Amino acid sequence: MGTTPPQALDVEEAVLGAMLLEPSVVDMTLEELTASCFYDPKHRMIFEAICQLVTEHCSVDIITVTSALRGKGNLEAVGGTVALVELSRKVGAAAHVEYYVKILKQKSIQRDLISASYRILKDAYDDSVVVDDLIDEAQSRIYDVIQSNLKRDVQDVGSVINDAMKEIEKNQTTTGLSGVPSGFPSLDRITRGWQNSDLIILAARPSVGKTAFALNLARNAAVDHHIPVAIFSLEMSALQLVMRLMTTESGFASDKLKGGTRIEPYEWPELEQRIASLAKAPLYIDDTPSIPLMEFRAKVKRLVKSKDVRLVIVDYLQLMQGPAELRGLREQEVAAISRTLKATAKELNIPIIALSQLSRNAVQRTGGTGKPQLSDLRESGSIEQDADMVIFIHRPDFVGLGESPAGKETTQIVIAKHRNGEVCDLDMLFKADQVRFVEPGDSLTAQAEDMMGMESAMNSDFDANSGFDDSAF
Numbered sequence: 001m002g003t004t005p006p007q008a009l010d011v012e013e014a015v016l017g018a019m020l021l022e023p024s025v026v027d028m029t030l031e032e033l034t035a036s037c038f039y040d041p042k043h044r045m046i047f048e049a050i051c052q053l054v055t056e057h058c059s060v061d062i063i064t065v066t067s068a069l070r071g072k073g074n075l076e077a078v079g080g081t082v083a084l085v086e087l088s089r090k091v092g093a094a095a096h097v098e099y100y101v102k103i104l105k106q107k108s109i110q111r112d113l114i115s116a117s118y119r120i121l122k123d124a125y126d127d128s129v130v131v132d133d134l135i136d137e138a139q140s141r142i143y144d145v146i147q148s149n150l151k152r153d154v155q156d157v158g159s160v161i162n163d164a165m166k167e168i169e170k171n172q173t174t175t176g177l178s179g180v181p182s183g184f185p186s187l188d189r190i191t192r193g194w195q196n197s198d199l200i201i202l203a204a205r206p207s208v209g210k211t212a213f214a215l216n217l218a219r220n221a222a223v224d225h226h227i228p229v230a231i232f233s234l235e236m237s238a239l240q241l242v243m244r245l246m247t248t249e250s251g252f253a254s255d256k257l258k259g260g261t262r263i264e265p266y267e268w269p270e271l272e273q274r275i276a277s278l279a280k281a282p283l284y285i286d287d288t289p290s291i292p293l294m295e296f297r298a299k300v301k302r303l304v305k306s307k308d309v310r311l312v313i314v315d316y317l318q319l320m321q322g323p324a325e326l327r328g329l330r331e332q333e334v335a336a337i338s339r340t341l342k343a344t345a346k347e348l349n350i351p352i353i354a355l356s357q358l359s360r361n362a363v364q365r366t367g368g369t370g371k372p373q374l375s376d377l378r379e380s381g382s383i384e385q386d387a388d389m390v391i392f393i394h395r396p397d398f399v400g401l402g403e404s405p406a407g408k409e410t411t412q413i414v415i416a417k418h419r420n421g422e423v424c425d426l427d428m429l430f431k432a433d434q435v436r437f438v439e440p441g442d443s444l445t446a447q448a449e450d451m452m453g454m455e456s457a458m459n460s461d462f463d464a465n466s467g468f469d470d471s472a473f
Contacts, residue, residue, distance in 0.1 A: 006110040007039040010090075011100045016046055017087040018097045019060060025097050026050065026060050032101045037108040042078040045069065046087075062088060109145065116141040136298035143347065180227055180311045180351060183220025186426050186439055190415060191389070194311060194351035198419075199342040201317075201383055203356040203372065204393035209411065210355045211236065212435045213393055214313050215244055217353065218283060221311055223249070228282035228309045232296065234319035238287040244435050245283075250274040253433045284309065292321040293340045304348050314341065316355035317383070335382035342386040356383060358392075374416055390417035395430070411437065 015033075018025045030051065038044040049068040053060050062084050069075040078084075120138045123129050179193025194200060204210045214231075221227040233241055247254045250271050256263055263271065284303060288295070296314075303309040314320070322333035338354075345352040358376045372392040377383045384390060392414040413426040428437050 006107045011103050012043045013090045015100050017090050020088045037104045045074045112145045132298040133294045136294045196349045197346045198351045198388040199345050200353045200389045201387040202391050205358050222281040222283040229311045230284045230303045230309045231313045233287045233315045238285040248436045249278045290321050312352045314354040338383045338386040388419045
């Protein structure tokens with residue numbers, strides 16, 4: 001195998017010659033090629049000069065290209081005006097230019113793949129490189145080569161309408177959700193489920209219920225709909241998260257599972273029965289603290305491939321480690337984290353829900369309702385920019401603006417940004433003792449469940465203390 005990179009210098013000359021002589025060829029060529037598609041540095045300079053002329057709305061011919069090259073000090077480097085005249089003589093039929101362009105794109109892709117492979121090979125020999133970082137970097141380099149050479153053709157509206165009609169017909173035979181369901185009907189009516197490639201920011205002040213709500217979303221998708229979900233918890237351990245999930249799933253008071261109130265012997269079988277579906281759910285937890293971005297990307301890619309994960313939750317964004325070169329530049333570091341989360345969601349075509357802290361302005365603001373605003377997102381405005389949806393959890397009682405019954409705090413789910421839908425406020429109730437959010441319309445159902453649970457406990461207690469011995473039978 002030779003060491004010379006793939007190239008086609010005669011084809012490069014033919015394309016440039018056609019551009020110098022045929023104005024109709026210029027636009028078609030610029031649409032398909034970039035300067036990197038030319039292997040010879042001289043040819044690359046000439047192509048860049050032509051691009052400059054087109055940008056400045058100037059005609060392209062030997063004289064104007066000569067002038068543009070002279071202005072940049074590159075005329076002598078490419079061989080002077082004589083070289084341009086020679087190129088114009090080597091041009092083939094203009095009708096063949098489209099075929100020539102395909103050849104140059106093929107050679108460019110081959111060179112890019114070889115270059116990416118060399119860098120991967122070099123890093124693979126370096127023992128100081130973490131394997132997870134190596135895998136992620138290798139995947140990203142190959143992916144970048146593919147993406148940079150994919151171009152979508154312009155589509156006429158008629159063909160797109162046909163696709164839209166098929167989508168509408170499909171929606172009529174389903175629940176109407178096109179994404180991962182949240183488990184809350186009022187929220188799903190607005191979002192139609194969490195959409196693929198979306199970055200959803202879930203933000204609130206500390207102790208308002210971010211993690212609780214996120215766990216409810218994960219539980220609803222994994223348990224009720226058997227959709228694989230991955231949770232990256234940078235703040236709480238996997239054991240703590242599972243304890244919360246068990247509290248929500250069992251309906252037992254959190255104080256009971258923590259040992260504040262003893263679990264009676266007759267309650268153990270009931271607890272095991274209620275959490276059986278949770279134990280079988282496709283829910284995956286990673287509690288690596290301060291997880292670096294590259295490690296996060298590598299793990300998410302592996303989970304999507306091996307476990308078919310369709311929803312990722314990060315708790316929370318500000319605790320992730322950004323690029324090492326941005327340490328100490330907090331705003332830029334958070335901006336890099338935000339961009340990476342969005343890029344990962346788009347690359348893997350899955351929704352990512354990232355929890356975020358709010359600044360103190362959210363509670364110090366005077367003359368209003370205390371409701372959070374997009375400007376309250378902490379440490380970087382790029383979070384708001386990168387997000388497809390921003391959701392705030394707002395509890396008026398928590399900021400001293402209202403009163404709620406004990407154990408059932410009134411909560412507003414505020415959709416403050418929705419790139420593909422409406423913004424609105426949704427009312428919910430937070431059952432603190434069960435770490436569970438319920439919709440107001442479901443509160444009566446929830447109360448009935450509580451009463452049934454109490455009645456069952458009372459009956460079990462009566463049986464346990466009645467002295468009735470069924471062993472005689």
